[in-house]
Amino acid sequence: MEPFKNFTGLLAPLDRANVDTDAIIPKQFLKSIARTGFGPYLFDELRYLDHGEPGMDCSHRPLNPEFVLNDPRYQNADILLARENFGCGSSREHAPWALADYGFRVILAPSFADIFFNNCFKNGLLPIVLAADVIDDLFGQAYGPEALRLRVDLPAQQLTLVSRGERIAFEVDPGHKDRLLKGLDDIGVTLSRADAIRAYEARRGVEAPWLFFSAS
Amino acid sequence: MGAKTLYDKLWDAHVVETDENGAALLYIDRQLVHEVTSPQAFEGLRLAGRRPWRTDSHLAVPDHNVPTRDLHEGITDPVSRIQVETLDQHCSDFGITLFRMADPRQGIVHVIGAEQGFTLPGATLVCGDSHTSTHGAFGALAFGIGTSEVEHVLATQTLIQRKSKTLLISVDGEVGPGITAKDIVLAIIGEIGTAGGTGSVIEFAGEAIRALSMEGRMTVCNMAIEAGARAGLIGVDEKTIAYLRGRPYAPSGELFERAADQWRTLVSDPGAHFDRVVRIDAACILPQVTWGTSPEMVAPVGARVPNPADQSDPVKAEGMRRALEYMGLEPGTAITEIRPDKIFIGSCTNSRIEDLRAAAAVVKGRKVAAGIQLALVVPGSGLVKAQAEAEGLDRIFVEAGFEWREPGCSMCLAMNADRLEPGERCASTSNRNFEGRQGQGGRTHLVSPAMAAAAAVTGHFIDVRQL
Numbered sequence: 001m002e003p004f005k006n007f008t009g010l011l012a013p014l015d016r017a018n019v020d021t022d023a024i025i026p027k028q029f030l031k032s033i034a035r036t037g038f039g040p041y042l043f044d045e046l047r048y049l050d051h052g053e054p055g056m057d058c059s060h061r062p063l064n065p066e067f068v069l070n071d072p073r074y075q076n077a078d079i080l081l082a083r084e085n086f087g088c089g090s091s092r093e094h095a096p097w098a099l100a101d102y103g104f105r106v107i108l109a110p111s112f113a114d115i116f117f118n119n120c121f122k123n124g125l126l127p128i129v130l131a132a133d134v135i136d137d138l139f140g141q142a143y144g145p146e147a148l149r150l151r152v153d154l155p156a157q158q159l160t161l162v163s164r165g166e167r168i169a170f171e172v173d174p175g176h177k178d179r180l181l182k183g184l185d186d187i188g189v190t191l192s193r194a195d196a197i198r199a200y201e202a203r204r205g206v207e208a209p210w211l212f213f214s215a216s
Numbered sequence: 217m218g219a220k221t222l223y224d225k226l227w228d229a230h231v232v233e234t235d236e237n238g239a240a241l242l243y244i245d246r247q248l249v250h251e252v253t254s255p256q257a258f259e260g261l262r263l264a265g266r267r268p269w270r271t272d273s274h275l276a277v278p279d280h281n282v283p284t285r286d287l288h289e290g291i292t293d294p295v296s297r298i299q300v301e302t303l304d305q306h307c308s309d310f311g312i313t314l315f316r317m318a319d320p321r322q323g324i325v326h327v328i329g330a331e332q333g334f335t336l337p338g339a340t341l342v343c344g345d346s347h348t349s350t351h352g353a354f355g356a357l358a359f360g361i362g363t364s365e366v367e368h369v370l371a372t373q374t375l376i377q378r379k380s381k382t383l384l385i386s387v388d389g390e391v392g393p394g395i396t397a398k399d400i401v402l403a404i405i406g407e408i409g410t411a412g413g414t415g416s417v418i419e420f421a422g423e424a425i426r427a428l429s430m431e432g433r434m435t436v437c438n439m440a441i442e443a444g445a446r447a448g449l450i451g452v453d454e455k456t457i458a459y460l461r462g463r464p465y466a467p468s469g470e471l472f473e474r475a476a477d478q479w480r481t482l483v484s485d486p487g488a489h490f491d492r493v494v495r496i497d498a499a500c501i502l503p504q505v506t507w508g509t510s511p512e513m514v515a516p517v518g519a520r521v522p523n524p525a526d527q528s529d530p531v532k533a534e535g536m537r538r539a540l541e542y543m544g545l546e547p548g549t550a551i552t553e554i555r556p557d558k559i560f561i562g563s564c565t566n567s568r569i570e571d572l573r574a575a576a577a578v579v580k581g582r583k584v585a586a587g588i589q590l591a592l593v594v595p596g597s598g599l600v601k602a603q604a605e606a607e608g609l610d611r612i613f614v615e616a617g618f619e620w621r622e623p624g625c626s627m628c629l630a631m632n633a634d635r636l637e638p639g640e641r642c643a644s645t646s647n648r649n650f651e652g653r654q655g656q657g658g659r660t661h662l663v664s665p666a667m668a669a670a671a672a673v674t675g676h677f678i679d680v681r682q683l
Contacts, residue, residue, distance in 0.1 A: 015534075016534070016535065016538070017531050017532070017535050018410055018411075018510050018535065020648075020650045022629075022648070022650045022651070022652060022653050023650065023651060023652070026652055026656070027629050027630060027631050027653075028631070030252050030253075030280075030631065031252075031281065031293075031295040031296055031298075031299050031631065032295075033255035033256065033259070033298065033299060033302050034256070035256045035259075035363075045651065045652050045656055051656055054295060083531060084411060084531075085410060085411040085414065085444065088410060088411070088444060089346065089648060089650060090345075090346050090629075090648075091253065091344060091345055091346040091348075091360035091361060091362055092252075092253065092362075093253065093256075093344075093362035093363040093364060096362075111411060111414060112414075113411075113414065113444060114380075114414060114415060114444070114446050115346060115359075115360050115361065115362060118361075118362065118365070119362035119364065119365075122362060122364035122365070123364070173237070173239075173378070174237040174238075175235065175237040175238075175239045175376065178237070185264075186364070186368055186376065187264070187266070187367065187368055187371045187372060190241065190368065190371075190372040190374055190376070191371065191372060193232070193233065193241060194372075196232050196233045196241070197232055197241070197243070197269075197372065197373060197374060200232040200233075200243055201243075201373075204229075204243065207229075207478075208338060208475070208478065209471065210336065210466075210467035210471055210472075210474075210475045211245045211246075211336065211338075211339055212272075213272060
């Protein structure tokens, strides 16, 4: 995974609550056995007027003019502003794969669904929880004639509104932060603790031996 | 040590160690694997030259893409076929046990886990599927994970986790006659909302939960994720133990008795602290029908479709307006006036033998109504199907005009050929009524198997207790 770098980016507002992972990437695209190439199908049913299928060339598909990512102001957005319970539903990691592949690097919302939230960090995406009134304020500004640009500083845990210079602090789990900044391979890190895992297995195998063998 | 919750006990028993940031390395005893969320995980292992830490702790089965009829023709959709063949290949390469499509034990991953005794009390169990919460019905800590975590479990047998908050939902007293586990869990979600459990593990307790069969408990825990919870849990009792006795992957003989003694301790201690407690009066729960595009948009069958104008929260009101537009419903419409085009009885929520019995009891001696274009019954596994056929349930369904299909996820998420067309309305025993979930433009109403059967034979939603 690439280390997460500070950047200044464009914000796109998606003003609906409970955006589920079926909406982020519909089921027909889950048939892929690859990890890449989901970006053109991100929000497929909201973004296009026709029915999408895997492998389609999206450059000629009819766009839904009502959908925010089709608004000229928000082209090449890298920060998604969302409402509560973003990413609810299915555990599909295809959702963060699609968001990252499209070009998003940060998602701001008052709350996220748990599995989606964890999946983001595995893919270099930073989900940030902000207070509901801060989110409301950002929505208000995002709809102005000038799209909103934000500076994202992960080490300092700070967002800066480029136009007003206003700063917003945010929280992030120190483990998640460390792995994002270093672009660490989680599995490699865990395997460095193999002795502890083996010691646990030896202990647990005595307490609950039925968990350590399979069907007769 | 003070009084512990069931979650505390499961958590403490699985912490390998805690890192400098306070995150736990949690040992994972069991992993269920299916074709949709595993290919990239196996590929990741292969690219890094890694092998599974343990091969005996995983059980794989294709379910999402499998067709539910004409199995002898195989999977006709080439993309679906490649995904299932890829699972076969990966399991063969990495030494993982697989129930192939033709295996009589094949079925929906969350049906077969319990059926095989692969799910055990006191275990941690994960799967790249959000409805893994189902297995919490056995006093197991079970939760859905993404593909990167599937790979992490394959390679290390662990996950990096932080402890969740605890939410106790106590359903006190007895439910009325004809009220099922599905009605209980839909009523709970209606009460606490789809984000009501976010960041929490929910323990379901109370007389009404204790009174449920294991099948009913699985239905309740299955939908814990629809309340946003990390996992659902129900304490172990003699029903749990009786269900597991003699199952292929459960211990046997003296070891079973030893295990059972330990499993009996898997309940929350009296006086254990929960971060939040919600009490629901079981007697007030009525048959439920969802009217919108989120499981929290639910009402008793005797109610009317609500009016967004009555909602004070503007974001919620807008969500309701959008949902009603998508669903093609007007505020104030009686739920009983809503007429489905299709009926789906199946999914990891409601495709077990008890579900099929409940639906068949309603259908028996009746016919599918003229306005219903398709009524499907999709058993949760080959073994459920065989059991239902031994009891003659298949004949009841077929004589009434239902189609009796082969096991799989089917129209719950429409990755195979079973799906809704745009604008079609479905009475479905599945778990999600999201836009497009059962097919682009499809309109889903979530109900219990008995309520789906009642809608099938009358052509509209009706309180099954009136039939």
